[in-house]
């Protein structure tokens with residue numbers, strides 16, 4: 032039986048204040064930095080381990096409705112540099128989304144090497160940990176890559192685990208499992224970091240237009 036209603040058009044009433052309705056994503060809102068990232072990436076001679084510095088901006092957007100499905104979320108941009116290098120090491124944009132009615136958490140990610148993914152998981156509003164996954168070949172929570180990446184560096188799965196630390200920072204581990212052409216074993220492209228807040232988030236556009244009180 033489908034978990035979805037017959038009426039696919041009627042929308043729920045949404046709050047204009049996204050920051051008050053983000054559930055577990057509230058703790059991600061703001062601007063974050065760290066110089067202590069570790070990346071394991073595929074190179075011809077084997078895995079390469081690099082340190083990196085990272086800045087992530089996560090700002091609230093106005094509530095979004097897919098008919099009755101009501102989502103609150105954050106738009107993010109991640110920018111990563113390797114020490115001593117000016118060229119971008121990794122760049123990523125997308126949204127973190129929360130559906131209060133079901134506890135569904137989603138992350139969309141878009142990487143400028145021609146790759147997009149939609150990862151999903153479930154959590155409670157006061158969760159201290161989030162786990163989201165996406166699988167290649169899935170039409171719901173999947174991964175889509177360029178024809179070259181499919182040929183040479185096929186991405187079979189993506190998993191992100193976030194832990195909210197008692198001091199207000201949060202840590203992530205990303206596992207992107209690649210099938211690298213010419214290699215028998217899957218390659219686990221792993222990134223991890225702990226992010227420290229450097230600025231609070233601003234209000235979402237509707238909250239700015241209609242201040243409370």
Ligand code: HEM
Pocket residue numbers: 070072073074083111120121142146148180184185186189205207209220222223
């Ligand atoms: C903190 C996050 C990440 C960092 C710092 C990072 C960094 C890197 C680096 C340095 C390479 C090697 C690039 C080269 O040799 O030219 C690489 C390869 C790759 N990454 Fe990531 N990555 C991150 C996250 C991701 C994610 C989330 C995905 C996909 C969901 C992804 C997909 C790939 C793929 C498919 C390759 C192989 C393609 C290639 O080497 O040209 N990466 N990554």
